[in-house]
Amino acid sequence: MxxxxxxxxxxxxxxxxxxxxxxxxxxxxxxxxxxxxxxxxxxxxxxxxxxxxxxxxxxxxxxxxxxxxxxxxxxxxxxxxxxxxxxxxxxxxxxxxxxxxxxxxxxxxxxxxxxxxxxxxxxxxxxxxxxxxxxxxxxxxxxxxxxxxxxxGAYFKEGIKPISVVIDRDQDRAAPRGTGDVKVGGNYAASLLSGERAHKMGYSNVIYLDAAEHKYIEECGAANFFGIKEGKYITPKSPSVLPSITNKSLRQLAADMGLTIEERHIPVEELPTFEECGACGTAAVISPIGKIFDLQTEEKYDYGTEVGATCMKLYTQLQDIQYGRAEDKYGWCTIVL
Ligand SMILES: Cc1ncc(COP(=O)(O)O)c(C=O)c1O
The missing domain is CATH 3.30.470.10 (Aminotransferase class 4, branched-chain amino acid transferase, N-terminal domain)
Structure with a gap:
């Protein structure tokens, strides 16, 4: 080695x-x-x-x-x-x-x-x-x-911990009927300027809203968004969101845990009602979201400094499958060596 x-x-x-x-x-x-x-x-x-x-x-x-x-x-x-x-x-x-x-x-x-x-x-x-x-x-x-x-390296060097993100309406990542639902370089080029702005302000990432109306949550940087409330796992349904494989896996695990899965529009006004929310993708599995600051409306949403119980459970269960600590009942892993 x-x-x-x-x-x-x-x-x-x-x-x-x-x-x-x-x-x-x-x-x-x-x-x-x-x-x-x-x-x-x-x-x-x-x-x-x-x-x-x-x-x-x-x-x-x-x-x-x-x-x-x-x-x-x-x-x-x-x-x-x-x-x-x-x-x-x-x-x-x-x-x-x-x-x-x-x-x-x-x-x-x-x-x-x-x-x-x-x-x-x-x-x-x-x-x-x-x-x-x-x-x-x-x-x-x-x-x-x-x-x-x-x-x-490990995404969270000192253990999983909530991140702070901004909502930015100044720039959109992907247009309806554009290329947001596929993984093409242009989408990432389009996201750089807003990402840099967020980083300079001390935030980890940007939440993009739907480009047509700026009403609904789309994605969080290079990750999908989900919110948890009242026993439900809620994630945006949009033709300009990349279908995340992590999100697909988490939906299955959440359903197995007894949560109801909703794939639908998430209006910005719904944010205060979430008990937990997070960004999910290959890089981190889940980045729990602790704070959201809306750059234009100056609205703040606070989910606390601790990782929520549902996020933690989902994160642990997915990693347990990836590291061979739990049964891979859906055959997600290919054993290569
Ligand atoms: C824009 C975007 N959304 C979501 C994701 C998460 O997808 P996955 O879970 O397949 O890594 C990624 C990363 O691939 C991404 O670039």
């Missing part, structure tokens, strides 16, 4: 031994190529550079309590990658190609998979982009799909 200070790792790129690639040229996909080269050579006029014809995914592999390495819900990420590729008129890989690539990257970089108990994990980043050289705005005929990984 690599001699890294696993507990000091953050969320940043650490070089590993191998990445894998598939190229789509002349109307067909290549075989999987396994390489140590961290660079890709593309034409300066490649469509991805000009028109943002780019998409990506993010998922994790965990070394469990039993020493086994589990990849969490990789087929779901593969399906979401395919929906992003379709939306950008890119060549579409198969679920099998993506799953095989992720497994190969985990296997080939075993020495970078953090030991159990460090809170660190192995993050996989599939990324795909249009490589055809051209000038006019049109779909790319050719593409490169790369899957690489990096060990990343």
């Amino acid at each position: 690599e001699n890294l200070d696993w507990s000091a790792l953050g969320f940043s790129y650490n070089k590993t031994d191998f990445n894998v690639r598939y190229a789509f040229t002349d109307g067909k996909w290549s075989e999987m190529e396994i390489t140590s080269d961290e660079y890709v050579k593309i034409h300066m006029s490649a469509y991805c550079l000009h028109y943002g014809i780019e998409l990506f995914e993010g998922l994790k592999a965990f070394r469990g309590v039993d020493g086994k390495v589990r990849l969490f819900r990789v087929e779901e990420n593969a399906k979401r990658l395919i929906s992003s590729a379709e939306r950008l008129c890119l060549p579409v890989p198969t679920v099998e190609m993506i799953v095989d690539a992720c497994i190969e990257v985990v296997k080939r970089n075993e020495r970078f998979i953090p030991p159990y108990g460090t809170g660190a994990s192995f993050y996989l980043r599939p990324v795909m982009f249009g490589t055809t050289a051209g000038l006019g705005v049109k779909p790319s005929q050719d593409a490169l799909l790369v899957v690489y990984g990096s060990p990343v």
Whole structure:
């Protein structure tokens, strides 16, 4: 195993031994190529550079309590990658190609998979982009799909703790019928300025509202939003929200715990009625939300400094499955090593 200070790792790129690639040229996909080269050579006029014809995914592999390495819900990420590729008129890989690539990257970089108990994990980043050289705005005929990984540190170094976020109406992340429901780079480019503004003000993240009316909660940074009240797990239903795989998993666990699941509009006025709320995604599983400050109305919402009981239970149950401490009754994990 690599001699890294696993507990000091953050969320940043650490070089590993191998990445894998598939190229789509002349109307067909290549075989999987396994390489140590961290660079890709593309034409300066490649469509991805000009028109943002780019998409990506993010998922994790965990070394469990039993020493086994589990990849969490990789087929779901593969399906979401395919929906992003379709939306950008890119060549579409198969679920099998993506799953095989992720497994190969985990296997080939075993020495970078953090030991159990460090809170660190192995993050996989599939990324795909249009490589055809051209000038006019049109779909790319050719593409490169790369899957690489990096060990990343525990999200909460001192244990799970509530975050403070802002509501910002000055900038929207994604438009109705735009690309908010797929994982394409442009969405993240659009979110940077509001994110930076929030960070400068000392907040961890931005809650985006629906772009059409600024009435309903959409997402919280690169994570889905949920609220808990009266035995219900409530999460926004919107065509411009990315379908989070963590949220999907939490909905299942919440239902199993006896909570009622509601996927619907969440008006901003409903915020004070939540007993707990949180942001959920691969990075942190759950970031409980302690405070929300509305930049424009100056309204404040306070959920306290302690992690709510439901958030804690959901967080623990999901991590128990990821680390092999609890039965994986839905078959979410692929044991790779
Ligand atoms: C905009 C956005 N929403 C939600 C999520 C959470 O999705 P997942 O749980 O699949 O990581 C992510 C991260 O992938 C994201 O980028």
